[in-house]
Amino acid sequence: MPHHGFTATSDLRARFCAAMSRMYRNEVPAYGSLVELVGDINAATLENDPVLARELDATDGIDRISEERHGAIRLGTAEELFTMRRIFAVMGMHPVGYYDLTAAGIPVHSTAFRPLDPAALAANPFRVFTSLLRLDLVDDPDLRAEAEAILARREIFTDDALRLLEQAERDGGLGAEDADAFIAAVLETFRWHPRACVDRGTYARLHDAHRLIADVVSFRGPHINHLTPRTLDIDAAQAAMPERGITPKAVVEGPPKRRCPILLRQTSFKALEEPVGFPDGRGGFVEGHHTARFGEIEQRGAALTPTGRARYDERLAAARAGVTPAADGSNAQAYMDHLEQTFADFPDDYATLRAEGLAYFQYSLTAAGEKAAAEGGVAGAIEDLIGDGLVRFDPIVYEDFLPVSAAGIFQSNLGDGSGPDITANANRAAFEAALGAAPADEFALYAEREAASIRTCLDRLQPAARRTANAG
Numbered sequence: 001m002p003h004h005g006f007t008a009t010s011d012l013r014a015r016f017c018a019a020m021s022r023m024y025r026n027e028v029p030a031y032g033s034l035v036e037l038v039g040d041i042n043a044a045t046l047e048n049d050p051v052l053a054r055e056l057d058a059t060d061g062i063d064r065i066s067e068e069r070h071g072a073i074r075l076g077t078a079e080e081l082f083t084m085r086r087i088f089a090v091m092g093m094h095p096v097g098y099y100d101l102t103a104a105g106i107p108v109h110s111t112a113f114r115p116l117d118p119a120a121l122a123a124n125p126f127r128v129f130t131s132l133l134r135l136d137l138v139d140d141p142d143l144r145a146e147a148e149a150i151l152a153r154r155e156i157f158t159d160d161a162l163r164l165l166e167q168a169e170r171d172g173g174l175g176a177e178d179a180d181a182f183i184a185a186v187l188e189t190f191r192w193h194p195r196a197c198v199d200r201g202t203y204a205r206l207h208d209a210h211r212l213i214a215d216v217v218s219f220r221g222p223h224i225n226h227l228t229p230r231t232l233d234i235d236a237a238q239a240a241m242p243e244r245g246i247t248p249k250a251v252v253e254g255p256p257k258r259r260c261p262i263l264l265r266q267t268s269f270k271a272l273e274e275p276v277g278f279p280d281g282r283g284g285f286v287e288g289h290h291t292a293r294f295g296e297i298e299q300r301g302a303a304l305t306p307t308g309r310a311r312y313d314e315r316l317a318a319a320r321a322g323v324t325p326a327a328d329g330s331n332a333q334a335y336m337d338h339l340e341q342t343f344a345d346f347p348d349d350y351a352t353l354r355a356e357g358l359a360y361f362q363y364s365l366t367a368a369g370e371k372a373a374a375e376g377g378v379a380g381a382i383e384d385l386i387g388d389g390l391v392r393f394d395p396i397v398y399e400d401f402l403p404v405s406a407a408g409i410f411q412s413n414l415g416d417g418s419g420p421d422i423t424a425n426a427n428r429a430a431f432e433a434a435l436g437a438a439p440a441d442e443f444a445l446y447a448e449r450e451a452a453s454i455r456t457c458l459d460r461l462q463p464a465a466r467r468t469a470n471a472g
């Protein structure tokens with residue numbers, strides 16, 4: 001419960017997400033088109049699929065979906081990540097998971113800031129995929145030192161943001177007026193700056209080392225690089241994008257189309273080439289350009305258990321080994337066909353996914369279960385109660401990200417020339433030290449949620465006194 005007079009963290013998060021969405025719509029008009037397209041497709045999908053509508057109602061709530069977004073930023077220093085964690089915490093967003101992108105040749109490691117508990121997720125599930133640049137992977141010591149010096153000079157947070165952050169931490173929250181000011185101040189960190197903070201020569205050298213390094217080091221702040229709405233039918237959205245003047249990337253990342261969606265499927269449109277002014281050293285600017293910001297949509301499905309996830313990772317690796325999706329999209333259909341074949345024996349009904357322990361589920365009472373509870377309850381183990389139609393199960397939605405998909409999204413926006421080799425070497429300890437915390441384990445969060453839902457069903461159907469009597 002929020003302290004009396006303080007704005008609830010979920011409220012802050014929802015308002016921040018909405019403010020970000022308004023800003024990005026102004027900055028990148030194609031994002032607005034994408035949001036409209038997704039809105040239309042979601043409305044049509046719900047109308048045609050009452051089972052899906054009921055399932056969403058039983059788990060996430062349908063309302064959250066139209067407001068649902070994730071964004072992404074790339075930070076330059078440990079201090080920036082540390083402060084970012086504290087700022088997101090004020091909005092009820094906490095780091096979950098560690099993603100090592102070096103395995104895909106991208107010199108960053110990342111976490112996702114998001115709400116943790118079901119009530120907060122239902123209120124607004126806004127997440128931000130947050131990456132930290134790994135300058136330790138830059139070979140040239142001079143360039144590395146130069147990049148570090150440039151980053152050390154910048155302050156990505158406004159004075160107001162830092163002041164209100166400290167106030168929120170000290171007092172345990174923000175009153176209504178301060179909450180408004182905090183949202184406005186924090187939004188500044190995510191804003192696009194059409195003027196670089198390095199000259200064109202420096203930009204070119206950073207860019208030659210890796211496009212991503214130029215993107216992080218050359219600007220005053222970590223501009224939000226995409227904001228992703230959630231669609232209920234990504235294949236329909238992908239097919240409809242060209243009709244609205246948007247060219248999608250050739251391949252949808254993640255698992256193939258299925259009756260029972262799992263994890264996360266994503267597609268994007270390519271980053272825009274945007275004009276940038278580079279300081280000329282005489283008080284003026286020379287015109288150049290930079291590609292940074294893009295559009296993405298995603299469809300979310302069931303969260304998988306470690307067993308399910310291992311099977312997913314293994315099948316995906318097999319699919320990509322068989323047909324490696326080309327950057328130019330020339331073999332997209334071959335890849336998608338092959339992906340479907342590779343996943344053909346991955347169970348595609350919820351009962352089997354549950355029986356084989358591949359996915360997480362949320363348990364709740366059916367109408368018959370409610371009636372039984374009102375009439376004093378009924379004995380039996382959870383499986384019997386399901387068998388008797390008193391308890392139902394629905395998939396728990398995956399709230400996180402997928403490293404191979406993330407790499408595909410990064411790559412499709414960094415251009416095709418794959419850049420210099422980056423050696424795969426995760427460094428979770430360094431990331432946690434910079435963050436000042438250990439990210440939560442996503443599997444533990446889903447498992448807890450599943451277990452809690454079972455406990456609730458049993459408590460309702462078998463009040464303590466009765467259960468003790470049964471046990472005796």
Ligand code: OOG
Binds near residue numbers: 225410
């Ligand atoms: C982040 C890319 C990862 C996703 O949805 O997997 C991502 C970035 O390009 O900074 O957003």
Ligand code: NI
Binds near residue numbers: 226228296409
């Ligand atoms: Ni994304």
